[in-house]
Amino acid sequence: MDVLLFGIPAVVAIIGAIAMLLSRNAVHSALYLLLNFAAISVLYLLLQAPFLFATQLIVYAGAIIVLFLFVVMLLGAERDEDTPHANPWQNRGAFVGGLLLLVELCLLYINNPDTIPVAVDMDNAFAAPAEVAKALFTTHLLPFEIASFVLLTALIGVVVLHQRRS
């Protein structure tokens, strides 16, 4: 049962990611990315992170994808990739590099099984939203305040970028 609960979202996430990679139309890509985000949010629920499940859906699936769709439609840039890359070796290099990275990551984890113990206890709710909030507002208070500054800076930056210069 656990394997099934993990397997279905995992397969959906990989399918969404590959479809995003292969889709020629940027709007379709954004929607496949939405599928991927939703599948990953289900995995967060399996990993006992209900707070991040909600955050993932609201921020990624909600805000970020909508922003992407807005910009794609605003620019009318759905099909902006009809010509091949300027550098003809880029595609082959990308595949070789990606394959090497995947093999390397797999070897890293296979050769060091001790670093990742197998058993996962699914019973206790160590990461209830209240616990996350406690950690956020006590141990990590300073990063939390800095994050609010980051958001404020982004807000001001976007406003400045889109000012009309007369």
Added chain:
Amino acid sequence: MVSTLMYVALSAVLFVIGILGVTLRKSALMVFMSVELMLNAANLALVAFANQWKSVDAQVMVFFVITVAAAEVAVGLALLVMIFKRKKTTDIDLMNTLRG
């Protein structure tokens, strides 16, 4: 019982797909989406480790990653719109003004 290894392996696969997207696609929008995919893969690994060690610290870190990703997308897409206004394209191969 699904081991943490499975989650980390899924995270690695998604990360590699993201890297392929960054290198294969030409539209700056698609490169952006692939970067988001890679951030998500890293988040998934962090949440898996948080569950492994029963510690919320990694989840707090994922929260910060999501915050920074939101800010990054807002600024990045604003920049992209400005570039598009000037160059009428989102093709990253044509954004080579700084090339020597």
